[in-house]
Structure formats: structure tokens, C-alpha cells
Amino acid sequence: MSEHISKQFDMELETIRTRVLQMGGLVEQQIIAALDALSEGDIAKFDKVIADDVHVNSMEVTIDDDCQHIIARRQPAAGDLRMVITVIKTITDLERIGDEAQKIARMGKTIYEAERFQVPRFREVKKMGQNALRMLRRALDAFARLDPTAALELLEADQHLDDDFAAEVRQLITFMMEDPRTITMSIDTMFISKAIERIGDHAKNISEYVVYLVKGKDIRHTSIDQLKREALGDNLA
Amino acid sequence: MSEHISKQFDMELETIRTRVLQMGGLVEQQIIAALDALSEGDIAKFDKVIADDVHVNSMEVTIDDDCQHIIARRQPAAGDLRMVITVIKTITDLERIGDEAQKIARMGKTIYEAERFQVPRFREVKKMGQNALRMLRRALDAFARLDPTAALELLEADQHLDDDFAAEVRQLITFMMEDPRTITMSIDTMFISKAIERIGDHAKNISEYVVYLVKGKDIRHTSIDQLKREALGDNLA
Numbered sequence: 001m002s003e004h005i006s007k008q009f010d011m012e013l014e015t016i017r018t019r020v021l022q023m024g025g026l027v028e029q030q031i032i033a034a035l036d037a038l039s040e041g042d043i044a045k046f047d048k049v050i051a052d053d054v055h056v057n058s059m060e061v062t063i064d065d066d067c068q069h070i071i072a073r074r075q076p077a078a079g080d081l082r083m084v085i086t087v088i089k090t091i092t093d094l095e096r097i098g099d100e101a102q103k104i105a106r107m108g109k110t111i112y113e114a115e116r117f118q119v120p121r122f123r124e125v126k127k128m129g130q131n132a133l134r135m136l137r138r139a140l141d142a143f144a145r146l147d148p149t150a151a152l153e154l155l156e157a158d159q160h161l162d163d164d165f166a167a168e169v170r171q172l173i174t175f176m177m178e179d180p181r182t183i184t185m186s187i188d189t190m191f192i193s194k195a196i197e198r199i200g201d202h203a204k205n206i207s208e209y210v211v212y213l214v215k216g217k218d219i220r221h222t223s224i225d226q227l228k229r230e231a232l233g234d235n236l237a
Numbered sequence: 238m239s240e241h242i243s244k245q246f247d248m249e250l251e252t253i254r255t256r257v258l259q260m261g262g263l264v265e266q267q268i269i270a271a272l273d274a275l276s277e278g279d280i281a282k283f284d285k286v287i288a289d290d291v292h293v294n295s296m297e298v299t300i301d302d303d304c305q306h307i308i309a310r311r312q313p314a315a316g317d318l319r320m321v322i323t324v325i326k327t328i329t330d331l332e333r334i335g336d337e338a339q340k341i342a343r344m345g346k347t348i349y350e351a352e353r354f355q356v357p358r359f360r361e362v363k364k365m366g367q368n369a370l371r372m373l374r375r376a377l378d379a380f381a382r383l384d385p386t387a388a389l390e391l392l393e394a395d396q397h398l399d400d401d402f403a404a405e406v407r408q409l410i411t412f413m414m415e416d417p418r419t420i421t422m423s424i425d426t427m428f429i430s431k432a433i434e435r436i437g438d439h440a441k442n443i444s445e446y447v448v449y450l451v452k453g454k455d456i457r458h459t460s461i462d463q464l465k466r467e468a469l470g471d472n473l474a
Binding site: 017054057058060064065068071072075077078082085088089092120169173176180183184187190194218220221226 | 259291294295297298301303305308309312314315319320322325326329410413414417420421427431436455457458
């Protein structure tokens with residue numbers, strides 16, 4: 001590859017990496033806005049999150065297109081190819097996170113418009129939301145810095161989030177049994193918590209792609225114990 | 238490309254296409270087994286679905302690997318490249334469908350082991366399950382026959398499935414308010430229905446990749462009305 005073309009290629013790779021982080025930033029903003037709107041009951045803010053999802057979708061299509069052009073024109077191999085494939089997969093997960101943020105906004109709007117305030121468990125929901133947001137930031141940071149150590153952290157964080165979700169469901173069931181008037185509100189809260197749990201899943205997926213990117217090793221479907229053993233092996237090596 | 242290499246390349250493309258359909262078949266079997274186990278309360282069948290998910294995951298990793306080798310070695314362009322990218326995306330959705338089938342099995346097992354039989358709404362759940370299974374078959378068929386017309390069908394089918402899910406939730410809320418002893422069982426049923434609804438989403442995603450594959454056109458995030466107008470345009474052209 002000539003030096004001129006090689007420089008263009010590097011710029012193209014840098015461009016898609018930057019766009020992934022921009023898309024990640026946009027999705028973070030969507031989650032923050034949806035969670036804020038939940039605390040404030042701000043219908044306009046819910047509406048903005050719902051409307052802004054088209055920008056998330058549009059970024060996915062653009063970056064996907066860029067990736068395919070790079071593959072067709074530059075015929076990347078090895079690490080560069082893994083980068084492009086990683087970007088294609090990462091933007092899919094980011095787009096799904098965007099969808100979950102939009103769902104949270106839709107459900108939040110429904111709750112406030114129906115004036116269902118009897119069981120405001122939004123403090124627990126917000127806490128889960130902050131955890132999921134932290135996971136997303138960690139995953140995007142790992143992508144930016146090509147850091148494979150995030151995957152083990154996020155696999156554990158994801159288990160905690162799943163456990164928090166299960167505990168939330170049990171608590172809501174208790175409330176519903178004590179006071180059946182809280183059922184509808186509790187179901188809405190449950191689905192919002194579910195959306196947050198899914199955001200954590202997607203953040204975990206992204207961190208696994210980064211391991212693949214850096215090590216050429218596919219660690220999806222690897223248990224925490226196995227990952228810990230391998231990390232220990234890496235440290236001893 | 239020499240004729241010899243060109244033939245090898247065609248065989249490699251044919252191989253990954255076949256493997257996608259095999260993976261699709263395996264995932265179909267998982268859904269069928271999970272739904273049958275729900276009707277029968279067959280714990281052994283639940284356990285088998287839960288255990289067999291590793292085979293689904295393993296197929297995803299294998300096919301993903303094949304795709305990356307093809308891209309690196311054969312440097313496909315145009316339609317062949319779209320095929321490989323489509324396979325990479327399709328197997329991700331198939332793997333997620335496999336996860337949903339495993340979740341249905343885990344939740345079904347929990348229901349039967351806790352002997353929660355008060356509200357057997359499994360007939361409605363099974364109906365939703367059959368619809369989602371039909372959608373998956375349609376999507377795999379569209380992939381096999383490179384048929385772009387499935388996308389519009391599945392976009393509509395997915396909306397119906399979402400509507401059925403919403404109706405199911407409202408019905409379960411009614412039962413729960415009438416008899417709070419049914420709350421735990423109803424929540425379990427709700428999550429099973431949610432998993433089925435997600436299977437439909439993934440089937441719809443696959444049909445959209447096929448349109449991209451055939452027409453080089455990304456129709457994700459396109460509304461039903463827009464798709465209908467375009468289909469009409471295609472027919473008049």
C-alpha cells in the first residue's frame with residue numbers, strides 16, 4: 001500500500017473510531033436524559049429522548065456504511081480488520097442501548113401521564129440506571145484505549161445488575177401483594193428496570209469485542225472464573 | 238482471481254450460508270422444545286434446552302471466525318462482501334434468540350418447580366410462541382432464498398406480536414388485581430411472553446439484513462408505510 005493510501009486508510013480508521021465514541025456519547029446523553037426525566041416527571045424531556053432516537057439510528061447506518069466501504073476499498077487484514085468488525089458490532093449494541101433509553105422514556109411518560117405515583121421506587125431504579133451508565137462509560141473507555149481488562153469488570157458488574165434487577169422484581173411483587181392498587185405502576189417500573197438491565201448487557205458485549213480486538217481472542221460465552229484464571233495467567237506470563 | 242481460487246471462494250460462501258441455516262435450525266429446535274416443555278411441565282426438557290445453548294453459542298463463534306477468514310483471505314467486494322457482513326449480523330441475532338429460548342426454559346422450570354399453576358395462561362403464551370417461531374422460519378427462508386419481500390411482512394408481524402404482548406400484560410394485570418395470589422405466577426408468565434416478543438424482534442432484524450444483502454439498501458429504521466410505498470414503487474418500475 002503506498003504511503004499516501006496508507007495515510008488515508010489510517011485517517012479512515014481513526015474516523016470510524018471517533019464516530020463510535022461520538023455515537024456512544026449521544027447514547028449516554030439519552031440515558032441521562034431519560035433517567036433525569038423519570039426523577040422530574042418532565043414530559044418534554046421524555047419527548048426529546050423519544051424523538052432523538054432517530055439520530056442514534058442514523059449514526060449506526062452511517063458508520064456501518066463507512067465500515068463496509070473500508071473493507072471493500074482497503075481490504076484490511078489482521079488488527080485493522082478486527083477493528084472494523086469490532087466497530088460494526090459495537091454500533092449495533094450502541095443502537096440497541098439507544099432503543100432501551102427510548103423505551104425508558106416512553107414508559108416513564110406513560111407513568112407520569114397516568115399520574116401513577118403510589119409506589120415511587122425510582123430511587124432504586126435510578127441507582128440501577130447509574131450503574132448501567134457507569135458500565136457503558138467503562139466499555140466506551142475500554143474501546144477508546146484498547147483496554148481488554150474491562151471485560152472481566154463488566155462481566156461481574158453485569159451479574160450485579162442482573163441480581164439487582166431480580167431483587168427489584170421480588171420487592172415489587174411484595175408491594176403488589178400488599179396493595180393491588182400498585183400493580184400497574186409496579187409493572188411499569190419493572191419494565192423500566194428491565195430496560196436498564198439490558199443496557200448493562202450491551203455494555204458488557206462491547207467490552208468483550210474489545211478483548212477480541214486487542215487479543216484476537218473471542219471471549220464471549222466465557223465464565224467469570226475462566227476469565228479470572230486467564231487474567232492471572234496473563235499476569236504471570 | 239484464478240478459477241481454482243474462485244471455486245474455493247464460492248464453496249466457502251456456500252459453507253457459511255449453510256451453517257447459518259443449520260444454526261437457525263438449531264435455534265428453532267430450542268424454541269420448540271422450550272414451548273413444548275411449558276405445555277408438559279417437562280423438567281428434563283427444560284434442562285436440555287438450558288444445556289444445549291452452548292451449542293448455539295459455539296456455532297456463532299465458529300461461523301464468525303469463518304467470516305473473518307473469508308474477509309481477510311478472499312477480500313470480497315460488493316454482493317459477496319454484503320453476504321459475509323449479513324452472515325456476521327444474522328448469527329448475532331440467532332445467538333440472542335437462542336438466549337431467549339434458554340430464558341424461557343429457565344423461567345418455565347422455575348414456574349413448575351414452584352408448582353405455580355393458578356393462572357395457566359400458557360395457551361396465549363404458546364400462541365405468541367408459535368407466531369414468533371413462524372416469523373423466525375420466514376426470516377431464515379428469506380435468507381436462504383435471498384428474498385427481500387419478507388421484511389415488510391415481518392415488520393407487520395412484529396407489530397402484531399408487540400400488540401399481543403401488550404394485551405397479555407393488561408390481561409395479567411387484571412388477574413393480579415382480582416387475585417393477588419396469582420402475582421408471582423403472572424410475573425413469570427409476563428417475562429416468558431417478553432422473551433417471545435424479543436424473538437420476533439430478532440427475526441425481523443434478520444429479514445432487514447436480507448433486504449440490505451439483496452438490494453444493497455439499509456432499510457432498518459424504515460416505517461411500514463415507507464416500506465409499502467417503496468414496494469409499490471418497485472412493482473410499478
